Amino acid sequence: MKVALLAPLPPLQNGIADYAQAWMQALRGVGVDVQVPPHRDGAGWDTHDAGFWQGVDIVHAQLGGGRGPEFLALEQLRARWPQLAVSATVHDPERLVWRSPDPARGVLRRVATWPRPLPQLLALAQDRSTLARERKLAAGLDAMVALTRTGASCLRERMRSAPDKVHFIAHGNPLFAPAALPSDDVLRLLYFGFIYPGKGIEDLFEAVAEVFRIRPQARLVLTMAGGSSPELAFGSRGNYLAQLRALAGGLGIAERIAWQLDLPAEGIPACVQAHHAMVLPYRDSRKLALLGKMRGTSGALSWANACGRGVITSDARAFAEEVSYDNGVVFAQGQSQALAQRIAALLDAPSLARQWAAAASALGKQRQWPTIAGEFAALFASVVERKR
DSSP: OEEEEEOOOTTSOSHHHHHHHHHHHHHHHTTOEEEOOOEETTTEEOOOOHHHHTTOSEEEEEEOTTOOHHHHHHHHHHHHOTTSEEEEEESSTTOSSSSOOOSOHHHHHHHHTSOTTHHHHHHHHTHHHHHHHHHHHHHHOSEEEESSHHHHHHHHHHHTOOGGGEEEOOOOBOOOOOOOOOOSSSEEEEEESOOOTTSOHHHHHHHHHHHHHHOTTOOEEEEEEEOSSOOOTTOOOSOHHHHHHHHHHHHTOGGGEEEEETOOGGGHHHHHHTSSEEEEOOOOOTTGGGTOOOOOOOHHHHHHHHHTOEEEEESSTTHHHHTTTSSEEEEOTTOHHHHHHHHHHHHHOTHHHHHHHHHHHHHHHHTBHHHHHHHHHHHHHHHHHHHO
């Protein structure tokens, strides 16, 4: 079976590119021929190349992150090659693309640099036509995949899709040899992931400061690890790292924070396993909430499972579902006091970290990439057979 993959790929710095690379390697590992279609520099995916597309059994796109090129390519393929089976993983359900995938990419690049909230206001103004366009494309897809059950349910409802068209296949992960939790008496917490505004990092810093306010003698270290220069859908807001360092200094916790920025992939397992738990303080965007609900998951969570570590996470996205396997605990997003209480509870009961780690390890084994790739391969085979 030949699968054409439409997706951002490294060296682009975003979570979907990382996922797509791992996904492609995993599918190839179970015997699926995954090929990346021709790409025209500055003009998106080349959907005209008959020599390539006529040999394809199914097209699979990775949609999300506010990217338009993959969405546009799917529209073009449905029109030009109607015999092709076409599917997509939707990383940010309940929408496919969230903003108009206008082919005038120069305009889009300029819009992304406009001061906030102008890019978001433009997306809101175009929302009615964008949603109609998303629903039209969804109706023409042969299958859609969400990485959480919550996301799959939201996607079915918002896109008005038949129940059997939307599938749940969990985020895959590699699997590493288990490692014992750190044995010293310092609670070591890890924030891991791309570092940009909207991830609730300010709430995390305030929570750590609150823990030290009520427990000055607490033995606690927070490590900030992850990509410092991510590709963002709506541009950036100045030097965010400098802002975070200044916030840590103002809260009096600068010496309690260790920084491991731009960690190479080969160093991730050791970094995660050198900590007792991961902390993901994400907030749902109030501006995007006007357009829909993001009910996806996080690549960082999959790394926690892969490395056998529990997670303290906000109730943003579908994180409550992702830690419903006894592999962590949630707190109300945006509530630094609630997060501080979760951290204090872990200080009081270190055995919680061991319980979460055991559950995370079990989940990681269930979701290792070869298993997940097998689920995708089976889905593709059934879709292609129906299409024929």
